[in-house]
Amino acid sequence: MSTISDEEAARRWRLVLGRYAADQLSVGQQDEGLERSLRYLYDREYTARGHRVGTGRGEGGAAAGRGAGLGASQPHGVDVTALGWLNEAGSLFPRETFERMQVDAVSRYGLTELLQDEAAIEALEPSRELAVAMLQVRGALNDQAAAGLRRVIQRVVEDIVKRLRTRFTTAVNGRIDRSRRSMHRVARNFDWKRTLRANLGRVDAEGRMTVQDVRFSSRAKRTLTWDVILLVDQSGSMAPSLLYSAVCAGILSGLPGINVQLYLFDTSVVDMSHLADDPVAVLMTAQLGGGTDIARAVRHAEQQVRNPSRTVVALVSDFYEGGSVSSLLTTVRRMASSGVTMLGLAALDEAAEPVYDQGTARHLAECGMEVAALTPERFAEWLGEVLS
CATH class of the missing domain: 3.40.50.410 (von Willebrand factor, type A domain)
Known part of the structure; x- marks a missing residue:
């Protein structure tokens, strides 16, 4: 079982708790970008509960009460638009984590500006989870955001179709008819059982088969709808x-x-x-x-x-x-x-x-x-x- 050092544990807790742990845990310079991106998105959890979100410190650097602060929720020193957040988060987090953050942005925190910026739409990482989250909030979108949603859904659908079309075509387009040999010598028509039978006479003393007669099966065409x-x-x-x-x-x-x-x-x-x-x-x-x-x-x-x-x-x-x-x-x-x-x-x-x-x-x-x-x-x- 792997263990982590106290220093690494403290680092992770600092990222989880954010600025509200600033008095007890400091954020390392290497993690400043991570915290900015996380804060931009997940500080909305606090504002949704009626808390004021700020630096977490009051006048003179003294610790403020829960929810106290002076500033708005935004990444310091970076573009505070949705596109700016996307670009930074996409470069800092692993793909799976970034995809989950996109889903939260749309489904939990209402960042519909993601769908109103053409550059932001292109920066989105299309995924099934993102498409599902967007479909669930579709009724609350204005016309511009709905148009952006359509473009994202289009990309997700195209990806799924690309992966599934061949499977459906192969499975549904006709059953294998083993009574006829096919003139179409392609992998999907390869008949390994008939090929083995046709080459049984070409097995040497060590059990190795020389395959000279490769058999393929036809696919019967459906004539009825x-x-x-x-x-x-x-x-x-x-x-x-x-x-x-x-x-x-x-x-x-x-x-x-x-x-x-x-x-x-x-x-x-x-x-x-x-x-x-x-x-x-x-x-x-x-x-x-x-x-x-x-x-x-x-x-x-x-x-x-x-x-x-x-x-x-x-x-x-x-x-x-x-x-x-x-x-x-x-x-x-x-x-x-x-x-x-x-x-x-x-x-x-x-x-x-x-x-x-x-x-x-x-x-x-x-x-x-x-x-x-x-x-x-x-x-x-x-x-x-x-x-x-």
Whole structure:
């Protein structure tokens, strides 16, 4: 177990406590920049509680009472704009720490000026956490800040799409057909089992195989269209899943043989199908927060079903039902009996660590809905298995 010296421990506590520990702990010259950046952001914690934030000392250098001070909360000797803070903090802290500070700046301390300065927007480090924090405060933004938010969301979405598109295309675009040899000799079509069988006669006495006949499999093309209906809970706790649901809908909309219907719901249902191919527009339109009526959303989905045996309904929710649970279960049971394939997603993001109503989830599973917490990659694989 590693230990730290008393000096290093005191240094860390000084950074945690800030100027209010100035009488007992001094800040080293090498840490002055760190303290300025931390003070600029986290002194807002004190002002939010009604404290006056200043130097922490009164007249003549005497220690002041709690919250006393003479100056404003700002980095001394540096640009006090949001851009100045971003530039300094970005150069001083590790990337993960800086990303967390950005999230706090937007979600906890309302530094919306970050979104009103073009240079500040470019200086932001786009991340899923930052996008989620911004989506949760979107309703409080003015037009200029909302435009800045759109640019940040666009960058985050582009990054996620870049990472997920290939996985969805490979998993959903067609099942592997091992009955035919493929003329497309690419890695994703490599058939290692048939290759081994074809080269079993080329194994030497030491067990080494000389591979001369490399086999590839074809991917069968779907000739019939599938309807994929995404029902996405837009309550406040679902922001990360909403982000990835919008991206998944956008990717699926670009694949052949799939008709995507996208609905966001709280106590009402909003048809976003016309925007399904534009994740940014979906996210900028969503209204996070409010109640939850899952039964209403599922009934709406049932009304859209044209061909039950070729319809997939994916419900993305935490399953905390504010409406009628009995009505929800009745509708799910009826849809499952008709042949609709149903999936309940308790989480759809990179972490796949859900907090959800396990009782309702269990009842849904008993009625014919497969319930799971999946990453977007695993969701793509699941769809590929269903649509094959």
